[in-house]
Amino acid sequence: MAAPSTLGTARMTRLLIQEGSNVQANQIIAIMDAEDRLQAAVLQAKAQVKAAASRLAQVQAGAKQGDILAQRAAVARWEAELQTSQREYERFARLYENGATSASELDRRQLAMKTTLKQLEQAKKVLSSVAEVRPTDVQQAEAEVEVAIANLNHAKAELDTAYVRSPIVGQVLKIHTRPGEIVGNDGIAEIGSIQQMYVVAEVYETDIARVQVGQQATITSHAFSGEIKGVVAEVGREIRKNDVLNTDPAADTDTRVVEVRIRLQDSRKVAALTNLQVDVVIRTPPAMTILGIPLAWLQLTREKMRLLIALAGIGFAVILMFMQLGFRDALFISAVRLHEQLQGDIFFISPQSTALIAMRSFPQRRLYQALGFAGVQSVSPVYLDFGIWRNPENRRPRQLLVIGIDPDDRVFDLPGVQAHLDQIKLSDVVLFDAASRAEFGPIPDLLQRRGSVVTEVSGRRVTVGGTFTLGASFGADGNLITSDLNFLRIFDRRRKGLIDVGLVRLQPGADVTQVLSRLRSSLPQDVRILSRQEFINFERSYWETSTAIGFIFSLGTAMGFIVGTVIVYQILYTDVSDHLPEYATLKAMGYTSFYLLSVVFQEALILSILGYIPGFALCLGLYDLTRNATSLPVSMTVYRSITVMCLTVLMCLISGAIAVRKVQAADPADIF
Structure with a gap:
């Protein structure tokens, strides 16, 4: 603390503090001799x-x-x-x-x-x-x-300059000027804030790049026992000559350093030791690069053939997971495609029905009873059954799904159905699904060349009057749509009064929940009443829980994950074993197990990314090939690509965590 420069050569008349006393911010600590003169100026x-x-x-x-x-x-x-x-x-x-x-x-x-x-x-x-x-x-x-x-x-x-005030809350460390003395170059007193002490460490300019704010530091000195922990609070921005000199006469006295401020976690030990010279150790992360190249990458590329084999194995695991998940999703999507295209708000099915491939009939009168409920606009019956189709070119039989509807009702919202409703009103005329498997024959091409195609369905001669697009599923390789009368002609053992699905369309603005509740409480238990979403979930749940297909695809995904984990583990374990002396040397030099673990994890992360990229690219082609060969809706989605990417990274990290145990157990004394 010094007197204001505006007073020139100032003499202190009163001192209001003593060494060791605590002062508050803005507290007057001394009064200068200009006080009387400046007070008179104020009165004037x-x-x-x-x-x-x-x-x-x-x-x-x-x-x-x-x-x-x-x-x-x-x-x-x-x-x-x-x-x-x-x-x-x-x-x-x-x-x-x-x-x-x-x-x-x-x-x-x-x-x-x-x-x-x-x-x-x-x-x-x-x-x-x-x-x-x-x-x-x-x-x-x-x-x-x-x-x-x-x-x-x-x-x-001007009068206020005669009063010297403390700028901070602190303690008086040293008094340099007494009452009656002229303030010298040392000022009046030294005041410091000792509640939070800092250490100013001088770090060589070659090491400053490794020092960052937040790193832990340890402070030791002969002036106090034990050690004090601290945290790097600020890194200087100027390189200067060192101020702390070594007592060793052979030491370099002209080193270039950067000042680093370290905040002590416990200041009580050194509260009375301002300007104490201490030794500081800052815990910095070791350099993980060689000439700017990551050490993990150098480790992997040292054996290029081993790296290629590892990437091939990871790519295989990625492809396996992609294909299994793609087949599973295609199963669920294809299973409910027909349900999503039916134009209804409420659906009637038999309580004994389990899925589209195992439907049971129920009395049609239950459907017409729904017309008597408020909010119901119209109803439509739907017939479902599997028939034997004969390929018109080679006469080979193959099973497909036959759907019977009332041509006067809007049952489907499918391309081609509405345009050919008048056709199926004719006797023995059907519409063929152009997205069916190729084993049914080139029906769209034959229609374009001949104008009509004649074949058999379950032994009855039928004429294909047009096509629509729905697509195959795991339950049905192909689909036909015809009128309810033609359906009963094809399946002559079916009774007209028994249907498989009933569609109920509500009036605009009607509450689906309320209508559902009234129908369920009024109609007998020989019919099951579902909302649109419940009807879709009914089919999806069957394929997901009641069949082995969903489980098999999920198990295949898990097997791909396990295979990839084993492959990556073998690669990383071999790499660690080959470089065990190098790891032991690093450990003997003071590098922590965390550092060694981070190197192996970096290798695992690099492998996961490099292996995922070719696997993803190949799966795009395999999806396209599968879609053309099976007519199943197999395609890449953003969600699936992110899921497999996360599984790949997790797979490699697990392998790295297992492989690094050999490094942690390595003893430099045993190796050398």
Whole structure:
């Protein structure tokens, strides 16, 4: 703490602190000898403000009342004299007209009247100037007041420089100036905040790149026992010459360093040891690169053939997981495609039905009973059964799904169905699914060339009147749509009053939940009533839980994960075994197990990324090939690509965690 430079050579008159005392921020610690002189200047400035304020009040009040009254009396006197002069002039003017007086006498009376008039005008001007308060006079007086106030504030500021204040909350460490002494270059006193102590460490310029804010540090010294922990709080931005010199005469005394501030976690041990020289060890992460190239990458690329084999194994695991997940999703999507295309809000099925491939019939009258409920607009029956289709070219039989609908109802929202509804009203005319498997024959091409195709379904001769697009599924390789009457002709053992699915369409604005509740509570238990989403979930649940297909695909994904884990583990384990002496050397040099683990994990992460990329690219082609060969909806999705990527990374990290145990158990003494 020093005296203000504006005081020049200052002498201290009073000291208000002592060594070891605690001070608060802005607390006065010393008073300089300029206090009396500056206090007098403040009093003088206050008097000037008072005088300027009085002057302003005088200007605002105007002239004295006595002066105004006296001037008004003067104006009245001159007005009376003017009246007398006017009467004298008028009287002599009449005498002059009668020849009783001379012209010169009349001129004297006229001159007297004009002189009196001038005197009256002058008196009125004086009265106006005395009674008027001019704005300019007020502004001048106000400016004088502002100048006086500014001088007072300046005097107070000057007086405040006579009081030396503490800028911080802290403790007085050393007093350099006593009362009566002139403040020297060392100032008045040294004050420090000892509640939170810091260490300023000098780090060589070659090592500063490894130091970062937040790193842990250990401080030791012969002045206190044990060690103190700290955290790097600030890294300097200037390279300078070192200030702390080594006692070794052979040590370099002209080193280039950067100052690093370290915040101590416990300042009590060194609270009374300011400027103590200490030893600091900062825990910095070891360099994980060689000439800027990651060490993990150098390890992997050292044996290029081994790296290629590892990538091939990981790519195989990625392809296996992609294909299994793709088949599983295609199963679920294809299984409910028909359900999603049915135009209904509520669906009736038999309680004994388990899936589209295992439907049971129920009485059609239950469907028509729904028309009596509020909110129901229309109903449509749907017939489902599997028939034997004969390929029109080679006559080979193959099973497909036959769907019977009422042509007058809008049952499907499929491309091609609405355009050919009039066709299926004809006897023994069907619509063929153009997205069916190729084993059913090139029906779209035959239709384009011939105009119609004649074949057999379950022994009955039928004519293909058009095509639509739905797609194959795991339950049905192909699909036909025809009228309900044609359906009963093909399956002549089916009774007309028994249907497989009932569609209920509600009026616009009707509440599906309320209508469902009324239907379920009123109709008998020989029919199962589902909402649209429940109808879709009914089919999906069958394939997911009631068949082995969903489990097999999930198991295949898990097997791909396990195979990939084993492959990556073997590669990493072999790599670690080959470089065990190098790892042991690093361990002997002081590198932690965490560092060694991070190197292996980096290798695992690199392998996962490099193995995923070719596997992903190959799966795009395999998906396209599978879709064309099976007509199943197999395609790449963002969700699936992210899922497999996460599984690949997890697979490699697990392998790395297992492989690194050999490094952790390695003892440098045993190896060397």
